[in-house]
Amino acid sequence: MTISVQCDECFQSYKVRDDRAGQTLKCKSCGAKIRVPAADDEIEDLNEDYEPPGATTRKKKKPAPAKKKKKTKKSISISPGKVVKRTFGVLSLVIGGLMVAGAIYMLFAGEAPDGKKARPVYAFLVASGFLGVGKKWLTED
Numbered sequence: 001m002t003i004s005v006q007c008d009e010c011f012q013s014y015k016v017r018d019d020r021a022g023q024t025l026k027c028k029s030c031g032a033k034i035r036v037p038a039a040d041d042e043i044e045d046l047n048e049d050y051e052p053p054g055a056t057t058r059k060k061k062k063p064a065p066a067k068k069k070k071k072t073k074k075s076i077s078i079s080p081g082k083v084v085k086r087t088f089g090v091l092s093l094v095i096g097g098l099m100v101a102g103a104i105y106m107l108f109a110g111e112a113p114d115g116k117k118a119r120p121v122y123a124f125l126v127a128s129g130f131l132g133v134g135k136k137w138l139t140e141d
Contacts, residue, residue, distance in 0.1 A: 007034050089137030096130030099123055 002015040005025075009032040016025065022038040103123035110118035 003036060005034055005036050007032055085137050085140070089134045092130045092134030092137065094134075096127045096134055099127035099130060103127060 001018050003018060003021060004013065004015050006013050007027040007030065010027065010030040012027055012029045014025075014027075014034070016036055020036050023036050025034045025036060026032075027034050103120035106118040106120040106123065110120070
């Protein structure tokens with residue numbers, strides 16, 4: 001008959017003869033010392049006191065009600081405010097574009113009344129204002 005032992009360090013299992021009972025052996029895997037229990041040593045049986053754990057019941061969550069999507073058709077609403085805003089947005093973009101074109105012309109070809117080269121910085125600033133307002137008015141809902 002054989003005795004089963006297991007190394008406490010590397011968990012390697014061994015089967016040894018009965019005549020080795022009570023001796024200390026060396027593990028072949030890790031070199032740790034393994035004590036072989038004596039034949040008369042009572043091996044603790046953990047299965048005697050084992051009781052399976054009681055299953056606890058969980059409260060099931062109620063599924064959230066599905067949100068129903070309302071099928072609504074977007075009606076085309078033309079309000080006077082939107083029409084005016086879009087019209088002025090387009091007009092502002094056109095004026096801003098013309099001002100940028102004029103400022104570029106003044107930068108490269110224009111001359112001031114006193115004969116010096118023109119510096120259209122103010123024209124670029126005003127044009128950027130017109131372009132910004134026009135873009136804002138066109139993209140808002």
